[in-house]
Amino acid sequence: MVPISYYLILAAALFCLGMFGVLIRRNALVVFMCVELMLNAANLTFLAFAKQNGDFIGHVSAFFVIAVAAAEASIGLAIVIAVFRSRGTVNIDEMRTMKH
């Protein structure tokens, strides 16, 4: 039996990897993948706790997260493609429209 702390440490590590990726990577696609990484870290935590508690609430949450992640990925990728089409780049340093 693997202790729960192992799962949690792994999830934290994944989350941190994802977060730093979001913060420092320039390519929008990579940023997306990092966001997926963070979501999966959260999933892992949910499942670890579900296993420890022995009920299904964690599983339910994980399914929700997966569904959300799928939706997010599809819409996000669509935006990225749209941006690429209009600007010819997916480098997020070039996109500062939020300033206005």
Next chain:
Amino acid sequence: MSFFDTHLLNLVVYLPLVFAALLCLIPTGERGQLRTITFIGMLVDAVFGVWAYLRFEPGGAEFQLEYRTRWLEQLGVSYHIGVDGLAVSLLLLTVFLGPLVVMASQTYITERVKEFHISLLLLQTVMLGALVSLDVLLFYIFWEAMLIPMYLLVGVWGAEDRQMAAVKFFLYTLVGSLLMLVAIVALYFISSTPGTRSFDYATLYNSLIAANREISSCMATGGNCGELAGLAGTLYRWGPWMFGAFALAFAIKVPMWPVHTWLPDAHVQAPVAGSMILAGVMLKMGTFGFWRYAIPFFPTATQQARPFLAVLAVIGIVYGALMCLAQRDIKKLIAYSSVSHLGYCMLGMLALTHEGATGSAYQMLNHGVSTGALFLLFGFIYERRHTRLMSDYGGIAKVVPVFTAAFLIITFSSIAVPGTNGFVGEFLVLLGTFKSNLGMGIASVSVLGVILGAAYMLWMVQKVFFGPLTHRENQHLSDLSLREFATVLPFLILVLVMGLMPQPFLDRINPSTERFITRASLGIPGNNVQADQVQISVMGLPASDLAVAPTAQPSGPLAVRR
């Protein structure tokens, strides 16, 4: 119980709103119709307002003509209106000015007539609403809502610098009132425990009585009041801050020195209707707020701040009068004279004597009548000449004798010549100040306003009306038309009636004064005011089915699983 027993005040408050809705249906081009309908609306409203005033029994309950119904129950808010003596007097003033304001603007406003009259009616509703509301949150909503139509009146139909004046007016007043909102919410939270919290004026006040008494008795013994437990301790520590927030909001509206500078600008730029309403009613909201909210809620803090505020009021009296002597612009002069007159209102209130407070309340009415009339009359001449500078007039008494006579009478009322309304108020205020413990120094300086008032008003009259006719443009000024004279006449009559027979008005104010003084003296260390002397009793919430629902046990499968 007829409909009017319960809904008279509602009728007075919302009738203008109904007429405003009616105006929306009328085509923009039909200016005559728009004006007539507004006028009729204001007139009918005035009739109901006078009826409400007459129905108010001076010897009766504190709040009369009450109406209360459920509204936002989760927050402890109810729709609760009613009037005491002061509120009903100011209500009378407001409905009195209504039709006259419409008449005064008949030729003055030529653009966006529909929007103008809708704003006027809306303004009337919210001003009346602020006067009658007995729920603090309701009051706050009306109080803030007042700004919007007024902002529009100044900003859209004003003179050349209207934008600046409107923004200044808006921001100035908003700053104060937002702080007041913080204080209201804080008061709401400290006054009671969760579940029983209420924004109702009476409930809020009653819940503070015990704490206020505790504080004043603690201060009388000289103990460390900071260690008081519970509400009293909180109120002792935070009361002054909350009082400050309330006082700032009201002081800006009054306006007291040194937060008065929005007033000259707003008055100068506002159209005649805006000036009349601003001077006539809106400034009184500040003094009314002190009277109804700031001082009764925080009697101890009032006692501490009283000398300071009284000094500000006296500075306002003298400073306002001195400012008048330095003006070249007639409207600005009248605006500064308002600062001086409202200084008397504040001083009389802060004297905390019967004479002073009654005089202060009466002075509120007087100022509404006489300064309103001054702005009205000046509006007439401005329409003809389009200049506000004294030097552009001179010697016009010969050309416009009726106008001059009316202006002189109002001037005498403004400088409180006995026999006019101004005298009664000013005399009582000064007498009250002398009787109070504010000190002879403050009282004597405040009497200086009597001299300066005559000096600046007569100086202006002199410059404008007397002497040889200096400008050729003024040679063919037309005198007051019938419509204009009909607008001024009610003011002239009221000046004399209120000067010679003030007692019917004072009778309605006096009971309010007594309660106000008792509530304010709760803050004097070592007073022996009993709780039942100051307790406010109002009508309870009407019973209804809705009220029962939340306490009923839930049923169905979900209930079983709990």
Next chain:
Amino acid sequence: MDALKQFFMTAPVDPTVFAHSLWLIIALPLIGAFVCGVFGKMLGRANVHLVACAAVAGSFALSVLAFWSVSHVQGGMPVSTENPFSTGVVRYAISADYGTWFSAGTFRVNYGLMVDHLSGILLLVITGVGFLIHLYSTSYMEHDEAYWRYFAYLNLFVAAMLTLVLADSLVLLFVGWEGVGMASYLLIGFWYSDTAKAWAGRKAFVTNRIGDFAFLIGSFLVVLLVGAFNAQATSANFGRLGGNAETAQVRFREGLQQQGPLSFRGLEVMANALPVTAENAQGGVSLQSTIAEGPLAGRTFGGVLTVALLLFLLGAAGKSAQFPLYVWLPDAMAGPTPVSALIHAATMVTAGVYLFSRMSFLLVMSPTAMVTVAIIGTVTSLVAALIAFAQDDIKKVLAYSTVSQLGIMFMGVGMGIFWAAVLHLVTHAFFKACLFLGAGTVMHGNADETDIKKLGGVRKEMPWTWATFLIATLAITGIVPLSGFFSKDAIFHGVHHNHLHGYEWASNALYYVGLLIAACTAFYMSRLYLLTFEGKRSAEAKVAHAHESSWYMTLPLVVLAVLSVVSLVYALPLMPGRNGPQPVMENFLGPVFASAERIASAGKRVELDHSVPTFGNYLVAWLVVVASGALAGFMYMKFFPSRAGQPAPAFARATRRFAQNKFYVDEAYEFLVIRPVKNVSGILYKLVDTVLIDTVAVRGTAWVTTRVGSALRYVQTGDAQAYAAVMALALLGGAVYALIQVLQ
């Protein structure tokens, strides 16, 4: 004789019934003012004349009835009115109460009117002289377009003045007090197209307002005083009133509730109950007791009373043109001449004398206040007389002479010889009105020429004017047997023989200054008369021949001239008094000043003398006056005409210029008061209001907000990653903080 006495002592109307109609005396002129002012233009000249004169005539008729009523004696019992403040009654008076004017807290003012001998005699003077002047005005103003406005103002003035004397409380008196000021403002500036005249009106009003400022504070102090007395007085105090002390106290409190603290009758009761020294108090309060609570705590009753009276003095100085507030009166001559006669000579300016006579019972309690009143009166009188020496404008000379005569009345009031002051008030009203109206006739007949140097020799052309002017001049200078001689001498005699405790020197000093004033009066009045009427017609005259005015104008002159002769009867010691014969006026006003007498004799601070002047006194006064008049006659008829064209010595010219410019008092005020106020207001407006408050504080806040906003703009990069980084850092900080908290 007895039949005559009986006639005067039986009023044609029952006084108690008549008392209810007292309001009509005020209402008639008020209605007249309203009708003339509103409908005057439509009514036409003749109707306006009719309405205005009829209103005052009706008022006069009612005043006669009122006067008659207060002398009414039935079955040995004089007419009396209830005193709401005590168990007793006020004798020789009628009163009416028309309900509350306003009340708040413990303060209350009623519409209460009262006529006693003092106000009765003033009623007659006001309405009588007022009617004559209305009549005169119908002719004087015949060429003026704004006649209706003139008569409306004049009627308004009469109504206000009647309110002043009929009022039974200080507040109602103040209504009349300010009302006459307002009417005077309107009338002085009657020809408002002339800037100088309009300014003169404003100057009069504002100067009066300075007095009113003091009057108001004085009234408030009296309210506080009455309150303190009511709280602290014991039955020992009320025992002094005679009768049951407890009942008296209850009655006094009831009176305060019903009539308010400023009623004259209440003040009189308080004055009677308040002994001067603590020894007399027998445990009650006295003037030396300290006030226990309220804003005046720790001060003595006497001290507060003195301060209040001094404030009233300043108020009276404003209205009655006394030093230092007399400056408005000479300028007030800008108004039409009948106005000067009515307002600025006969009636309004005597309001101060009336006020102090009305409150004589308070005044005698404070020798300090009395002596101040007397000294102010003397100084004013002397200064005004000296200025009158050098004035060339006929109306200005009369104006300064009025100021001077009012000063003499103040002397009398200040030294406690009230009846003589009132008598002088009455006689002065007659002869000064006659002089002013005479001056008006002279102006009317000489194309509005007012410079006496450009007149001269009008005697033959205007015989009626000349004769009446001469009589009035002789009366004011004080030549036997005209009324002015007796009334003035009665004052000087009283000043000489009354003594104020602690100020004994004042009696002699003021008496001799008084003689000097009399000499000055004789000199400048003779000069005025001689230059105007005698000698040859001046070469600079506007018209070659003057014309006599119509009978509308001469009739009032004749009546007034006759009155200024016959009113000497009042000064003759014909009535039986306590110690020998008593002047008629003293006897007549006895009931009014009885309280003052009683308080003075009980307190021993003020010694009031009742002797009648001897022949020797009369002779001295007469010689002084005649000598001075003769000197003037010699100088102006013999000496100066022969030196015409020769330059006067430099010092004489300098002195003359100094006097001509009124000792530069106006300039001093301009420099010391008006300029500073104007400059301060200008500086305050530009510096404090515009710069400090509006620019620095208000716009400053707006500016700071804008600056902070634009500084923070740079933080907003639009880079989503940067925002996310900040969020992450904040989260991290939060987590670390929570961790530290948990670990601790």
